Amino acid sequence: MLKRLTNAALAACFVLPSIAMASDLDGLTPQQLLPLAQKEGSVTVFSLSSRIAKIEKAFEEAYPGIDLIGLDMSSTKQIARVEAEQQAGVHAVDVLYIADTPVVFTKLLEGKRIVNYVPPRVLNELEDRYKAPLLTQRLSTKVLMYNEKAFPDGSPVTNLWQLTEPEWQGRVLMVDPSQRGELLDLLTEIALHPDEMAAAYKAHFGKDIEVEGDLQGAGEQFIKDLFANDLILLPNSDVLNKSIGDVNAKNPPVGFGTYSDRRDNEKEGWALQIANNVEPANGILFPAVLTVADKAPHPAAARLLIDFMFGDDTPTGGAGFEPFNVPGDYATRKTIADHSDSVKLSELKAWTIDPAKTAAARGRIADLIITLQ
Amino acid sequence: MTSLSIFAPSGSRLLRSGFLLPALLVAIVAILVVAPLLRILVTTLTPEGLAAWKAVLISPLSANLWWRPLLNTMVLGFSVGGGCLLIGGFLAWLVVLTDVPGRRFLGLMATLPYMIPSFAAALAWGTLFRNSRLGGSAGFFETSGLAIPDWLAWGLIPTAIVLIAHYYSLAYTIIAAALSSVGADLVEAGQMAGAKRPRIFFGIILPVVTPALIAATSLTFAGAVANFAAPALLGLPVRMQTLSTRLFGMIETGQNERGFVIALLLIAVSALFLWLSDRIVSGRKAFITVTGKGGRTKRFPLGAWRWPLFAIAVVIGLLTTILPVLVLAASSLAPQSGALFSNWTLHFWIGEGGGEMAQGQAGIFRNPVLIDAIWNTIRLGLVVAFTTMLLGLALAYTIVQRKGSLLATLLSQLAFLPLLVPSIAFAAAYIALFGAPIGPLPSLYGTFALLVIAASAHNLPFAVQSGRSVLGQISADIEESARLTGAGLIRRLFAIIFPLAIRGLFAGAILVFVKMVRDLSLVVLLFTATSPVLSMVAYRYAAEGFMQFANAITLVILVVCLAASFLAHALQNRVQKWKQP
Numbered sequence: 001m002l003k004r005l006t007n008a009a010l011a012a013c014f015v016l017p018s019i020a021m022a023s024d025l026d027g028l029t030p031q032q033l034l035p036l037a038q039k040e041g042s043v044t045v046f047s048l049s050s051r052i053a054k055i056e057k058a059f060e061e062a063y064p065g066i067d068l069i070g071l072d073m074s075s076t077k078q079i080a081r082v083e084a085e086q087q088a089g090v091h092a093v094d095v096l097y098i099a100d101t102p103v104v105f106t107k108l109l110e111g112k113r114i115v116n117y118v119p120p121r122v123l124n125e126l127e128d129r130y131k132a133p134l135l136t137q138r139l140s141t142k143v144l145m146y147n148e149k150a151f152p153d154g155s156p157v158t159n160l161w162q163l164t165e166p167e168w169q170g171r172v173l174m175v176d177p178s179q180r181g182e183l184l185d186l187l188t189e190i191a192l193h194p195d196e197m198a199a200a201y202k203a204h205f206g207k208d209i210e211v212e213g214d215l216q217g218a219g220e221q222f223i224k225d226l227f228a229n230d231l232i233l234l235p236n237s238d239v240l241n242k243s244i245g246d247v248n249a250k251n252p253p254v255g256f257g258t259y260s261d262r263r264d265n266e267k268e269g270w271a272l273q274i275a276n277n278v279e280p281a282n283g284i285l286f287p288a289v290l291t292v293a294d295k296a297p298h299p300a301a302a303r304l305l306i307d308f309m310f311g312d313d314t315p316t317g318g319a320g321f322e323p324f325n326v327p328g329d330y331a332t333r334k335t336i337a338d339h340s341d342s343v344k345l346s347e348l349k350a351w352t353i354d355p356a357k358t359a360a361a362r363g364r365i366a367d368l369i370i371t372l373q
Numbered sequence: 374m375t376s377l378s379i380f381a382p383s384g385s386r387l388l389r390s391g392f393l394l395p396a397l398l399v400a401i402v403a404i405l406v407v408a409p410l411l412r413i414l415v416t417t418l419t420p421e422g423l424a425a426w427k428a429v430l431i432s433p434l435s436a437n438l439w440w441r442p443l444l445n446t447m448v449l450g451f452s453v454g455g456g457c458l459l460i461g462g463f464l465a466w467l468v469v470l471t472d473v474p475g476r477r478f479l480g481l482m483a484t485l486p487y488m489i490p491s492f493a494a495a496l497a498w499g500t501l502f503r504n505s506r507l508g509g510s511a512g513f514f515e516t517s518g519l520a521i522p523d524w525l526a527w528g529l530i531p532t533a534i535v536l537i538a539h540y541y542s543l544a545y546t547i548i549a550a551a552l553s554s555v556g557a558d559l560v561e562a563g564q565m566a567g568a569k570r571p572r573i574f575f576g577i578i579l580p581v582v583t584p585a586l587i588a589a590t591s592l593t594f595a596g597a598v599a600n601f602a603a604p605a606l607l608g609l610p611v612r613m614q615t616l617s618t619r620l621f622g623m624i625e626t627g628q629n630e631r632g633f634v635i636a637l638l639l640i641a642v643s644a645l646f647l648w649l650s651d652r653i654v655s656g657r658k659a660f661i662t663v664t665g666k667g668g669r670t671k672r673f674p675l676g677a678w679r680w681p682l683f684a685i686a687v688v689i690g691l692l693t694t695i696l697p698v699l700v701l702a703a704s705s706l707a708p709q710s711g712a713l714f715s716n717w718t719l720h721f722w723i724g725e726g727g728g729e730m731a732q733g734q735a736g737i738f739r740n741p742v743l744i745d746a747i748w749n750t751i752r753l754g755l756v757v758a759f760t761t762m763l764l765g766l767a768l769a770y771t772i773v774q775r776k777g778s779l780l781a782t783l784l785s786q787l788a789f790l791p792l793l794v795p796s797i798a799f800a801a802a803y804i805a806l807f808g809a810p811i812g813p814l815p816s817l818y819g820t821f822a823l824l825v826i827a828a829s830a831h832n833l834p835f836a837v838q839s840g841r842s843v844l845g846q847i848s849a850d851i852e853e854s855a856r857l858t859g860a861g862l863i864r865r866l867f868a869i870i871f872p873l874a875i876r877g878l879f880a881g882a883i884l885v886f887v888k889m890v891r892d893l894s895l896v897v898l899l900f901t902a903t904s905p906v907l908s909m910v911a912y913r914y915a916a917e918g919f920m921q922f923a924n925a926i927t928l929v930i931l932v933v934c935l936a937a938s939f940l941a942h943a944l945q946n947r948v949q950k951w952k953q954p
Contacts, residue, residue, distance in 0.1 A: 044901070050913040072913060073897045076625050077797065081898055084801040088808025090818045092901060103627035173507065176609050179622040232507060233612060235605040238920065242710065243509035253508040264918055269709045366626060370434050373612050 025300055026117055030307050034063060036300035042067040043301035045095040046078045048288065051323040052097065058319035059308050066301050075100035075181070079107055082293060086113050091295040094302035097309070099288045100181045101134060101355035102188075102362055109133055114291045119307035122333055130332040133356060136287035137309060139330040141259040142186045143283030143350050145244055147252040148273035155275030157254055160190075160197070161204040164225035172226065173240050173255030176233035177369055182286060186256060188358050188365045189284045189351050191219035196280035203279060220368060227372040237261065245270030256283055259342070260328030274328075276349050285330065285352040311336060394862065395771050395780055401764065405830035406787050409802035410640075410794065417633050425630035429638070438619060439635065443642070445608075446598050446616040449533055450643075453597035454590045456537035461544025461589060464686055469552040470578070472672045473683050480549070482690035486697070487542040488887050488934040490927060492602040493697040494535045499606070500700055500713065502526050507610055510712070527611040535603045538693040540596045543884060544589035550880040551585030551842050552578070557671035570673065585842035587650050592838050595643060595792040620795055633798060640793045647789055651782065698931070705925035721921040737925045742905055750890050750907040751933060753824070758886040761829040762878055765836020766844075770870065772837070773844045788837040791830055800898035803827045819901035828895055835884040843877025844870070875948045879941040887934045907933070 025033065037043070043066060045052060052070035059068050073081070075098045085092060096114065098104055108114045118131050130136040146155050157163065163172045177183035190197065194217025201209040201218055211221045234240050237257055244255050247269050254275065262272045275282055290306045292299070311317025315337040317325055325331065327339035330348075338344050416422055429439045461483070467473050468480045486494070503512035504526040514521050524530055555578055563573045579586075604615040614622075616639045623632035675682060704710060706717040718724070719736070726735030737743055768788050775781040791799065807826075808818040817823040847870065855865050871878070893908040905913075907930050914922035 050916050053913075069901075071897075071901070072916065076627075077894070077898055079627070080624075080629075080797050080801045081804065084804035085808055085818070087805045088816075088818065090804070090808040090816065092819060100627070107627065170506070171508070176622065177626075178614075179605070179609070179618065179625055181626050184626050233609045234507070235609050238710070238918075239507065239509075239606075243507040246509045248510070249508055251508075261918075267708065269712065362626075363628075366628065367428075367434055370437050373437050373614065 025303055027120060028300075028303070029120065030304055033300050033304045033307070037063065037298070037304045038065040040298040040301045041065070042069060043094045043298045043305050044069045044071070044092060045097060045305060046081070046093055047072045047097040048075050048078070048099055049097065049324065054323040055309060055320065059305060062308065062319070063304065066304070068305065075104070079103060082108060082113055083111075086294065091293065091297055093293045094296040094298045095305050096291050096293060097137070097288065098291070099140065099286065101287050101289055101353070102185060102359035103181065104289065104291075105133065105355040105359045108291075113294050115294055115296075117292045117303055117306060119303065119310060121307055122310045125334045126332055129352070129354070130287070134287065134289040134291060135306070136332045137290045138288050138324055138332060139285040139345075139352065140182075140288060141283060141285055141328065141348075141350060142182050142256050143259055143348075144254060144275040144278055145257040145259070145261075145272050146254045146275050147244055147246070147249060147271050149247050149271035150249055150252050155254075155273075155277060157275055158277055159200055159204045159279045160222065160281075161201050163254075164222065164229050166229075168229065168254070170230040170232060171251075171253040172229070173232050173234055173243055173253050175237055175240060175256075176235070178366065178373070179233075179235070182284075183256065184362060184366055184369070185286055185353055185358050186284050187223050187369065188362050189353050190222060191217065191365050192357060192361055193280065193351065194218045194220075197222055200280040215368075216364075220365075223365070223368060224372060227369070233373075241268070241270060241272060245272040247271045258328070260326045262328055262342075263326055274343060276343050276347070278349060281349050281351045283350045285348070285350045287332075287353070287355070288324075394767065395775070395784075398768055398771055398784065399780070402768070402784060402787050405826065406791055406833070408806055409799055409830075410637075410790065412802040412805060413633050413794070413798050414637060417630055417637065419630070422630045422634070425628075425634045429631060429634045437614070438631070439616075439638070442614045442616045442619045443638075445529060445604075445613055446639070447642075448529060449536065449604070449615060450594045450598040450646075452533045453536045453540060454594035456533070457541040457544040457593035458586060458590050460537065460541040460689060461546075461593075462548050462586065464541075464689065465545050465548040465552055466578075467682060467686055469549050470555070470671070470673055471675050471682075473675060473679055473686070475683060475687075479683070479686045479690065482686075482694050483545040483549075484542050484883075484938055485690075485694040485931075485935070486539055487546070487884070488891075488931050488938075489539070489694070489697045489701065490602065490891060491535065491539040491600055492606060493701045493927070494539050494693070495603045495606040496704070497697040497700040498531050498535050502531065523611060527607055528613045529608070532604050532607045532613070532615075533597075535607065536597045536600055538697075539600075539603070540593040541693070543596065544593050546880045546884060547589045547592070547839050547842055547877075548582060548585050550839065550876040551582040551846070553876055554843065554846050555581050555671075560671040581846065582842075584845040587653065588838035588842040591647055591650055591789065592792075592834065594646070595789070595834065598639065598643060599793055624795065624797055632795070636793070636795050636798060640790055643793050644786055644790065648782070648786060651785060698928075701924050701928055701931075705921050705928060707921070710920050721919075721925050734919060734922065737910075737922055737929070740910070742910060743929075746905045746907045746910050747929065747933065749904050750930070751937075753828075753896070753906055754886040754890040754933075754937065756825055757828040757832065757889045758882040760825055761832045761836045761885045762840075762882045764829060765833055765840050765881060766866070766871075766874070766878060768833070768837050769840030769844050770866070772841060776845075785837065785841070789834045791832070792834040794831070796831065796892065796894040797898065799831055800827060800895050803899065819899075821900070824896065824899045827899055828889055831895060832885040832888055835888070836878075836881045839877045839881030839884065840874065843874040847873050872948050875945050879945050883934075883938050883941050886937050890930055890933060 047070055050072040052072055056068040056070050078096055078098050082093065116132060116135055118135050144157060162168060175183050177187050197218035198209050209218050209221060211218060215221050215224060240255050240257050241261050244252055246252060259274050264270065265272055290309055292302045296302045308320040310333055311321025313335055316322055317331060317336045321331065321336060327342040330338065330345045417425060428434050464483045468476050499512055501513045502521050502525055504515050504521040505511055506523060506526065559577055560573055563577050568576065599617055601617045601621050605618050608615065616635055620632050620635045623635065703713040705721050707713045708716050708718060722736045723738050724736040768784055772781045772785045803823065807823055808816055810816045851869055852865055855869055891908060893912055896906055896909065907926055911923045911926035914926065
């Protein structure tokens with residue numbers, strides 16, 4: 001521990017002096033952070049999930065004397081607000097719990113508006129890609145979903161290219177990717193895997209793909225063909241789930257939705273199921289990240305909260321993680337077990353997005369889908 | 374009606390009313406409206422911003438990013454503006470100027486639709502007309518074996534109908550306020566001169582309320598072009614994009630510059646139409662109808678038409694008020710959102726938590742924050758409505774006083790724009806502008822004051838438009854007499870103008886109140902306290918997939934709006950005692 005502390009201190013000498021104070025905190029254990037955090041007295045977090053209210057209760061029980069102020073707002077609003085605040089020289093928020101990582105990467109991380117912090121306690125329990133450039137707490141999905149009651153023998157789709165054929169014309173749904181970042185990330189990810197998409201094309205049609213001149217790779221060709229096959233765009237996932245999952249449907253459509261929405265099957269009368277056996281992949285895993293705002297007014301409490309939100313050593317993650325531990329979402333921390341009634345993370349056929357790579361390719365795909373609409 | 378203050382007898386008075394108020398207003402509008410707009414404009418002048426201008430206007434993307442959405446938006450704007458004028462105007466005439474039966478009931482029904490969020494009207498449309506395009510459970514007509522074509526289930530036509538159903542009540546509110554100031558003596562004079570009923574209507578009543586008609590049309594036009602929920606729910610499935618869905622999408626996917634460019638262009642286009650409509654009004658003579666005398670309203674006997682017209686009004690009310698409310702109520706009672714009319718339960722309202730229902734969530738009336746949220750919502754709505762109306766009244770007064778002058782045109786144009794600025798851009802500009810201390814002034818960041826200022830600016834158009842439509846009718850003689858007896862501007866405002874214009878003011882105040890308590894985005898972006906308002910509570914439920922609870926909260930908001938509206942009516946009658954029969 002002491003060694004790690006020294007390392008951290010050494011590292012701090014090489015970064016900007018202005019954040020030396022904060023980075024001294026980076027190596028501290030929760031026990032060491034606690035008195036400092038209690039002196040600070042409170043911590044403010046912007047959260048993409050309203051379940052932050054449950055975290056507030058658990059955190060304040062675990063660490064009395066620190067008032068957690070949780071404000072839930074969408075990732076887009078968080079980014080807008082942090083940018084505007086920091087431009088005005090206001091530093092009021094400590095922690096962001098946020099998705100939309102490609103935008104976070106370009107607007108906040110590259111703009112030095114946030115600082116990446118990895119709690120030492122979980123350092124060895126996370127894969128490297130979940131530690132940098134942004135600390136990932138859990139992964140959510142946008143994957144191909146189908147109706148398991150209408151298709152009891154399993155998914156009717158086993159290769160993405162099927163979705164471009166007449167059989168699925170006007171029967172593939174997706175929340176409009178020009179309206180929602182996650183779906184734009186999904187299409188971007190498909191475009192970023194041209195070789196796999198070309199191989200899947202060959203496997204399905206038995207011939208090599210011919211990509212049109214103005215497109216780059218088989219992934220972009222797929223996007224164009226999908227739109228041309230009357231892909232139906234929707235305003236929100238609620239409409240999508242109802243349309244795909246309706247238990248009474250005879251010949252329901254398929255679509256790209258959220259795996260964890262399955263947990264509402266019983267409540268809503270849906271029969272949503274993941275199509276996992278799909279070539280080359282069934283969709284994406286995308287991160288929800290925890291990050292410290294630049295010049296956070298409560299730097300120690302901010303780090304203590306992030307540490308807390310990675311849960312304890314039990315398989316469920318305990319009070320700090322349980323509110324987010326739902327079947328169909330995945331903890332990045334290896335000690336937290338996957339849910340028994342959902343596909344294991346290692347067996348899920350989805351690509352995990354890389355915020356930096358997605359950010360670089362996203363603009364082109366955004367433009368492409370505008371021309372296709 | 375131009376003020377000839379140059380010839381005013383005393384220099385100090387000239388300073389007091391002729392110059393000081395307009396100067397102050399110009400400063401306020403500059404800070405509240407022009408500054409945020411300029412800030413948004415400046416962000417589009419960076420290299421990325423200039424690229425965005427190019428992408429939107431002259432690139433392969435332009436057609437789908439700007440021109441087609443613009444066309445859709447304008448078609449929506451004009452059809453909704455026109456439709457609202459016809460329906461709102463018809464109902465206002467019926468309720469205010471005729472002896473139709475059940476006038477109070479009809480008037481109540483006509484004010485309601487605006488209080489029901491537009492997504493409810495879109496949902497109601499879906500329950501009737503949804504076809505099999507998306508799969509899932511079809512609407513009422515398809516289930517009864519009637520095939521609904523795509524153009525009737527999705528796209529421009531249903532969006533326009535739903536928006537008319539939502540916004541006509543806004544037109545009704547404003548036009549009814551203006552009609553109630555058409556005195557009986559005017560109409561009787563016409564009748565004595567032997568004018569027939571159509572002649573009286575088109576020759577006397579219509580010209581008198583023209584400012585109100587223009588105000589109503591411009592507000593509903595702006596509402597329609599800025600509305601996001603209806604075009605998103607009904608348009609996206611057939612790939613219909615409007616400028617509002619494009620704008621939302623651009624900001625949501627991190628392409629802010631493009632979003633801002635679209636917003637600025639939309640503002641420019643709308644401002645152009647507004648200016649044209651202003652020209653139409655200021656080109657005519659003003660009609661003075663509020664003279665402080667009498668003020669009885671003359672009702673036309675409808676004769677044989679009483680019941681048929683009543684029936685038409687009731688049908689409009691049923692379709693636009695009762696049906697959406699029913700759908701909302703059903704969706705707060707039905708355990709499954711796909712089957713709205715089965716297995717109703719009150720659990721989502723009053724159920725105890727911890728059971729099988731709704732993952733152990735208790736009903737909304739057992740939510741400890743609900744009462745707190747109701748009070749916060751009311752407080753916020755009242756404060757914002759009050760400040761907005763005060764500012765709006767002063768602006769409207771100046772605009773009417775100096776009708777036709779450059780100042781008036783400028784002020785009225787600027788006061789209208791905030792409606793069209795996306796709230797996320799508006800709020801971000803406010804934080805950036807007022808978050809830092811300015812000179813001796815402290816930073817307003819995170820204060821209730823900042824929220825009120827921003828919200829007042831954002832809702833200013835309602836106040837100014839409804840104020841104008843009534844102030845334009847108030848006779849200058851009364852004010853002149855008061856001025857001669859030495860009454861100052863403030864005194865005149867409160868003793869004369871305020872009581873005479875109260876109906877219009879309250880009409881505006883209700884519109885502001887309703888918009889404020891329903892609108893979430895400004896609150897979320899500008900407020901740091903964790904004391905929630907109702908719309909935030911609804912958002913939390915919805916975010917967790919508990920739509921029933923969210924819809925129940927929406928109904929609570931509706932009740933709050935209704936109560937506010939009743940209160941306004943009661944107050945109005947107390948102030949205008951001379952109107953009592």
